[in-house]
Amino acid sequence: MSRLQVELPGLSLKNPVMPASGCFGFGREYAKLYDLNVLGSMMIKATTAEPRFGNPTPRVAETPAGMLNAIGLQNPGLDKVIGEELAWLEQFDVPIIANVAGSQAEDYVEVAREISKAPNVHALELNISCPNVKTGGIAFGVDPEMAADLTRQVKAVSDVPVYVKLSPNVTNIVAIAKAIENAGADGLTMINTLLGMRLDLKTGKPILANRTGGLSGPAIKPVAVRMIYEVSQAVNIPIIGMGGIQTAEDVIEFFYAGASAVAVGTANFVDPFVCPTIIEKLPHLLDELGYDHISDCHGRSWKHVAYHRA
Amino acid sequence: MSRLQVELPGLSLKNPVMPASGCFGFGREYAKLYDLNVLGSMMIKATTAEPRFGNPTPRVAETPAGMLNAIGLQNPGLDKVIGEELAWLEQFDVPIIANVAGSQAEDYVEVAREISKAPNVHALELNISCPNVKTGGIAFGVDPEMAADLTRQVKAVSDVPVYVKLSPNVTNIVAIAKAIENAGADGLTMINTLLGMRLDLKTGKPILANRTGGLSGPAIKPVAVRMIYEVSQAVNIPIIGMGGIQTAEDVIEFFYAGASAVAVGTANFVDPFVCPTIIEKLPHLLDELGYDHISDCHGRSWKHVAYHRA
Amino acid sequence: MMQKQWMDVVSQREIATDIFELVLQGSLTAAMQPGQFVHVKTAEGDTPLLRRPISICSVDLEKQQFTMLYRAGGQGTKLLARKRAGEQVDVLGPLGNGFPVDEAHPGQTACLVGGGIGVPPLYELSKQLTAKGVRVIHVLGFQTKEAVFYEEEFQSLGDTYIATADGTYGTAGFVTDVLTHEGIQFDILYSCGPTPMLKALEERYHGRKAYLSLEERMGCGIGACFACVCHLQNDPTGYTYKKVCSDGPVFPIGEVVL
Amino acid sequence: MMQKQWMDVVSQREIATDIFELVLQGSLTAAMQPGQFVHVKTAEGDTPLLRRPISICSVDLEKQQFTMLYRAGGQGTKLLARKRAGEQVDVLGPLGNGFPVDEAHPGQTACLVGGGIGVPPLYELSKQLTAKGVRVIHVLGFQTKEAVFYEEEFQSLGDTYIATADGTYGTAGFVTDVLTHEGIQFDILYSCGPTPMLKALEERYHGRKAYLSLEERMGCGIGACFACVCHLQNDPTGYTYKKVCSDGPVFPIGEVVL
């Protein structure tokens, strides 16, 4: 299984596959279905300083090959996440990536400082890209300076490496990625959801109570691949890629694009066993394709840049 | 059929359904399949001053519920479009919207001036959002000032109303739309394609020779609806909506969002009869939903803004 | 326990306008309780992407079969309606917490109130209640005559009143009209149906022993995504909640905000 | 003329590893020419979204049936391979310009060179050529023994040489090796197969009377989207082009850039 071993800042992963934040709760439900120890890592649900209820329902809507969500960062709050959820997760040999959210910089800083002390939290994922909250979230993610500033503040108080989660709802994702790298981020995770909307045929009203929501699932995969391709060639920090991954083949495509590990979100709802299924399939797929190690796939698409740019 | 009649600047449309630019050529092929007179309008393939071959092949790739294209504005050039294509199209009682493209402002201006003189060209569609060319195209569409400036220049030389086609690959589409409105545009068309990419599983190379391409089809529908919803409430010029439309139900959803007419792109490839099928279905759907006129659907989603924003 | 299983289609038929009865076979049936639901992938591939929550209508433990009744209304359920005997369906379940059968005691009267596509889960409930000696009364509301289903099945278990909104069958009006006109008395009430109906019952029977089954749009169906939460009625903090999929779909009356 | 039609599946069977023979029935067959293709929607719904171009392998005008042979390799063709007799398939066609049968005259010898999944369109061509008294020689290349199909069918029409890249059957190597070793002579050549094969033929038979059928990724399949263009060999301006879907897929040797 060492063919899947991946080393990232703070994270020594037995394989590069992990559930994406918000699509796996804190693991309790999936633990009833399979042994979480098979996972490379786990990105837990966004945590804020105070408990949050989130947005009114309906919070999800289906779209062609995708879904919209507007959960609104519901979570039990920092204290309970540390005291109950992370404590419960200690039984597993899985390094946790804690997804950190807030309304203003101070909130992020507080959550980062405290949650990074939890023994099984090996890295933070700064969520500056949630499109479903009125303040904070995406506001930080679309402005290079704000993103850099927040990264710096969080980095200063964190005991573990800090990954920043990028929003795809921007004109120039490379500029934002570079600003975040310069601010000291240890890695990037991308992409969060695309802003979308669906209207009810009968009423004309938005299906989501929050009106707009975040688009995820296979529909957004080509956008994610393109952005990872662009950003990975512009920065020197690793990228954990996500956006529509459903199969081992998709994982390889993300590695080709320039990801060093991947997260699976929406697909968990379609098939709750998707993560272990992918992890089991990967070595066979590496055989078929003739690679020794998953990292051999990393950035293969880059090589053609020079040629095509000529 | 007057239930579908729609009046827009320069365009008196017997119905609000038209093929989107680049997905219908100049109509010749579809004319072999059905009578083009059923169409509300037709957005012809992007025209540039000089003939263009476009990008190397492969130029298309499939994605979940969508496709990527990187045609690269292939077209026979201004003279032939006017002399052959538009002349041929005069046999139909269909007002044409000419899609205008170029590498620099002067190109756009030249094409706009000449093509707007053609008797059956009733409006222009300024393509400042093509993601598949190295110069021009999307570069104009992601910067409010450049977009406004180009709009002003084209508006000054055009004999017919000017619609500007917006790119979805931006952080703040409302800002760009407003800038374009202030520059004197008569209408907006949106959305062009989202930038995306696919990599070949075996080689790791991009499937498209151009590496990246524009994502279209049902996958992008929720993004289009969201953007039209936002822009239509911020501007006072009409919007021709597009992005993933396949059915009469989709048309209604776009009207609810704030579109005043719609264009159908990728769906023509899936079902070449999609436009006449939608046009035939629309009155029945209006009956089912209890609307007298298609325009009764316009902006229905807006009403809920105040409520939800409270 | 909850499993994901390719179950065999035993039979499928349309029993009322757009209402289908689908019988599936597989070991997953072993753990099923009335009021629980399954999460069904209606098509392979990416469209429709999400699973569909459908209630368990009746279970045959011996044959390892269960029945679901559903309305083929949207994209997913219409595809499901095409499945034929011999094909397979991808089912995740059983999910959620069902109706507490134990709360009704032999000799007592249970009133089962269903509305439209909320009627199905009451059938297995009624079977289990009658089996343990509880007297059952069914009050079932539908839109119109063509939408009525399973009347005989319910009738064979206990008194069954039908209301139709347009008056084309049974009592004209809503289930609450039946409850009033017939002066129905009970020790315990179980209900499933549209939210307005549940709200009317809550107003009427506040403080009584009653259980309501809720509907909400779902993502995961197992409690992980927070798509289906509802507020608690007694909630000083404002952020306590229950998940319809894993804490429900059945809640005691008065517990959650409808 | 080109139509869109739901055609009936008459039969489907796997004739070699992952190679399927699908027979469809419908009036659309009336206009079919050898070398033309159809554009097939392999699944309802949005995935896969695009149609798949597949060549016409043989036509039975009387029965209004045609046969296609295809490799179930990707998402769409794998779904197509599941279709059974009695089901229907959404077909747009016939499309493009086929092989010019008229260019071969009775008594002449035509050499038909096919590679892999480029072999199928040569079959109807061979039938029509032999019917008009042209002598045909088939040179067919495959990857490996298990991939060989329709050998007998071609054999019944004329001399048939098989090459396999791995040497497990027939001549070891490529079709060009057969052409060399057997010293095959002809008046006219028709070919369909992978681009490297077509290029090798072009080098070899430049200036001869020959027709090559090309493959390219397609959008519309009817000439409207400019997905499938190729350059002309003789192109002083750099922007003249042909569309594989509507100007081709068959081009005279030397006309377009391979």
Ligand SMILES: Cc1cc2nc3c(=O)[nH]c(=O)nc-3n(C[C@H](O)[C@H](O)[C@H](O)COP(=O)(O)OP(=O)(O)OC[C@H]3O[C@@H](n4cnc5c(N)ncnc54)[C@H](O)[C@@H]3O)c2cc1C
């Ligand atoms: C616990 C539970 C039990 C249910 N039991 C039954 C049953 O026994 N029989 C039955 O006919 N229906 C039942 N429903 C409703 C059923 O889930 C929806 O009718 C179905 O999901 C609609 O899918 P569609 O493909 O027809 O519609 P689409 O419009 O294609 O659905 C689009 C999306 O919206 C969701 N959605 C649409 N309507 C509803 C709804 N009313 N409730 C929840 N999600 C919805 C779908 O699940 C899907 O994600 C139940 C719902 C829940 C929550």
Ligand SMILES: Cc1cc2nc3c(=O)[nH]c(=O)nc-3n(C[C@H](O)[C@H](O)[C@H](O)COP(=O)(O)OP(=O)(O)OC[C@H]3O[C@@H](n4cnc5c(N)ncnc54)[C@H](O)[C@@H]3O)c2cc1C
């Ligand atoms: C004129 C013409 C005639 C053809 N005739 C035959 C035939 O008779 N038998 C046969 O097996 N194959 C034939 N092909 C190739 C066939 O179209 C592809 O194998 C098929 O489209 C692949 O679809 P998929 O679902 O298996 O693969 P996917 O990987 O799911 O396809 C993804 C996308 O790429 C396109 N694509 C992938 N490979 C090819 C290819 N080689 N050529 C063109 N598009 C491709 C698909 O059409 C689709 O849009 C022909 C191609 C052309 C252009």
Ligand SMILES: Cc1cc2nc3c(=O)[nH]c(=O)nc-3n(C[C@H](O)[C@H](O)[C@H](O)COP(=O)(O)O)c2cc1C
């Ligand atoms: C229901 C849902 C909840 C989510 N919650 C969060 C969250 O709390 N924090 C976060 O950073 N991303 C969140 N996301 C985004 C995912 O982590 C992921 O970036 C996105 O869904 C794209 O991946 P996918 O297509 O595999 O789902 C959520 C996504 C979904 C669908």
Ligand SMILES: Cc1cc2nc3c(=O)[nH]c(=O)nc-3n(C[C@H](O)[C@H](O)[C@H](O)COP(=O)(O)O)c2cc1C
């Ligand atoms: C093959 C192809 C070619 C296109 N060419 C053009 C073009 O020349 N000019 C333009 O403005 N948009 C072009 N577009 C964009 C479409 O007009 C449309 O904005 C987009 O595809 C979204 O609509 P759809 O999802 O219905 O296809 C093209 C799209 C496709 C798929």
Ligand code: FES
């Ligand atoms: S549906 Fe995911 S928590 Fe209930």
Ligand code: FES
């Ligand atoms: S496939 Fe559209 S022009 Fe050939």
